[in-house]
Amino acid sequence: MLYKKNLAILKKRYPAYQEILENGTLDDGNITIVETKNGSKTALYQAEGDEYLLHSKYNPEKEAERLVAQLITDGVTAVVVLGFAMGYHLKELYNKVKDKGVKIFVVENNPALFREAIRYNDFTDLFDYQDFYLYLRDDYDSSGLINFIEGHIDIVFEELTLFKLSTAKRYFGQTLALIEKDLEFIIMKVKANKSTSKKRGRVWEENLLNNLYLMLKKPGVRELHGLYSGKPAIVVAAGPSLDKNMHLLKDVKDRAIIIAVDAVVKVLLKNDIVPDIVTVIDGFKSTLKYFDGLDYGRLDQTILLTIPQFYNHILKSWPGPLVFSPGYGVSEGIIHWIEKQRGFLGRLATGGSVAHLAFVLAYLLKADPIVFVGQDLAFTGDITHVKGSDYSLNLEDERKNSNKEYLKIKDIYGDEVWTRSDFHFYLQWFNRLILGIKNRGCQTEFVDATEGGARIEGTKVMTLKEVLNNYCQEKNDKKEEILIRLARYKAEWNPKIKEQFKLIIKNLKVIMEWAEQGLLFVDKLLDCANEKDYQKIVEKLKHINYNIDILKNHVMFFESEMYEIYTEINVDFRTDLEKYTKLVEFYNLLIKGSSKALKILGQHYQKITLKEGV
Missing domain, CATH: 3.40.50 (Rossmann fold)
Incomplete structure (x- = not known):
């Protein structure tokens, strides 16, 4: 039947x-x-x-x-x-x-x-x-x-x-x-x-490898779970409406935790507001401007929550506690290997925006309410970001230099306001997540105190002054408790961590050898006129690619840089010459990437050896 x-x-x-x-x-x-x-x-x-x-x-x-x-x-x-x-x-x-x-x-x-x-x-x-x-x-x-x-x-x-x-x-x-x-x-x-991975994948993975030793030592975001339960969190983004109410944030010390996105930190410090937590999610060069000239002397009690793909020189010099928050889908093989050596770091699902990371962190902390400030997600007053931000432009100048799409949406007052396609996507992500949280029976209050910008569904619209009067009157010492917990944190390493490093270094060297053989066989193919010999060489190349395919899942190198080429060499090309060109490009990338990874991993191995007193 x-x-x-x-x-x-x-x-x-x-x-x-x-x-x-x-x-x-x-x-x-x-x-x-x-x-x-x-x-x-x-x-x-x-x-x-x-x-x-x-x-x-x-x-x-x-x-x-x-x-x-x-x-x-x-x-x-x-x-x-x-x-x-x-x-x-x-x-x-x-x-x-x-x-x-x-x-x-x-x-x-x-x-x-x-x-x-x-x-x-x-x-x-x-x-x-x-x-x-x-x-x-x-x-x-x-x-x-x-x-x-x-x-x-x-x-x-x-x-x-x-x-x-x-x-x-x-x-x-x-x-x-x-x-x-x-x-x-x-x-x-x-x-x-x-699109992001194509543009930034190589940089991200190099940053991640440079941060490997820090990731073995520092806490992951899971350590922050529930540590601000029942107390208000204010998530500060860099939207243009922040100019209206930023001054009020001076009055929330020890009454609410301020979680600020990287783009707004310098603006806050200029206004004598020191955030409790700073979030960073983009390990690309444009983000470095947020840290250039930053007054680090005032941030020794400020936690930096970062993706592993951010710049090592910034993370090493950050004066306050450092916490890692890996994302989903990027460099997962490397991150999983690290977690096998030191334990699970935790994950926060985001839609790609640093403000998303700040929001889900507040939710992980079990803060209540969670308050949005500066989260316009639109061009309020035809301005892109808060004044003083490195990205602040008027809408006309923004559109002249951008190839993004622009559209009109409803703001918190029911009027139309301009936004950008990526901002609109971020808004949809907030709308969906908040709805999903509420549908699961969560009683957390979500408040939009931006005082402008797009309407975020599922939030109560209030002024920041109303928020402070209603939710931020009582002092608490939970921030101090978080700092104490992070200061006491000590990761437990896999006893076989040195052997694991040695194995990866060995596999990288073998991959380089296979890639060098591949280059030689491609040269032989180009000079081969005999069909029988040609097929023999093709079989050898298939064998090489098969071995590389097995080993590449057991090493740490720049996967995104070669991903497209790796997939392309397994499909039919218009001409043999095109296929040979891709193979040569693939093997050269393997050699280059493995060589760089070997150098970085060797430096980490030395630190681990010194750490263990060997």
Whole structure:
């Protein structure tokens, strides 16, 4: 029986779906299964006095073949399909991409219809495909879908495309628009991550390697969990409205914790406001201007929460406590290796903005309320940032020198205000996260005391003066408790840490040797005229690439710098010469990256040896 056969394979991966499908109350009276002209089955769906077929009444297989043929999958690593229906298009899609390792995500909001599909068609190959992912539920959960997809993709290097069954828009109903909006958000997020990684990946990974010893010693963000519970946190960004109320922040010392983004620290200090925590999330050269000329003498009690990819010379010279907060999706292999040596650092999920990091830190601290100040996410008064910030421009000058998109949105007063595409994305991230937190029953209050800018959904709009009067009257010593805890922190190292370093150094040297051999064989290929000898050399190159592929997961070097080339050498090129050029570029990058990594790791190894007194 097809149903039992399909279900047996499906429940290996998704045991919870068996309970959904075998629920005796699962029924949809709108569905009628009918036979097509070629003897297959299609579904007749009735809703609101209308009825329609979900697949062709003549030949659903041919229809699916035509639909899938129109889908461009070159360079695509994941296809998100809206609508399982009777599944003909999915069988065809599977046949098209199964040999390419493309991920297939299916979103279906009608379990009763899905049950009918697995009664009439054999999906065992599809369900057994290791890159098949099914999201099946009739009560749509926005956060659930986003987490499900993001949990199974490379959040940096994935190339997603959307494939919508044409009839899905009818039987999905109003839910379809919500799902499409969430999927577009994921695709936009991945594209933004990819763009950032391409521009900054090499710099980030070099910074991370330089910070390796610090990461072995210093605490991770998990150490801060719950340490400011029930007390107010003020998250200060560099929006233009900060000019209106920044002076009031002088009055919150020991009454609220001030978490400031890097871009606003110099402005705060000039106004005699010393933040309790500073957050940094971008390890690129443009960020260094926030630290040039900074009065470090006033920051000995200020915590710096940083990504591991920030500049080592800044982190080493920071006078106050240093805490690492790794992100998701970037250099995870290196970070996981570090954590094997010293323990889990913790993670804070952000949407890519330093203000996001400051906000989720406040939430991790269990602060209540969490107050936004200077978080315009728009060009209030046609100004980009607070006066005195290194990035402050008027909107006209900003648009002259930018290739970003601009749009109008509603501000906190209901009026229209200009914003930028990346600001708008950051706003959407805040809106979604706050909604998700509230839907989970969290009672934390979120207050927007920016006094201008975009309307952040889920926040109570107040003036900063009202916030201080309502929430910041009582003193507390929780900041001092945090400083004491961080001062006492001591990481426990893996007893075999030196052996682990030696193994990585050895593997890097072997990779360099393989890459040097690869260069020699590419030269031989170019001079080879004999087909038999040519094939022998090709096999040797495949062997070299296979060995490199195995070893590259056990070393630490500049993965992002060579990622695209590494993927390209495994596809067909227009000419052999182009392929050879890519191979040469790939091997040279391996040699260069491994050589640099060896030098940096050697320096860290010496520090560890001295630390242990060996």
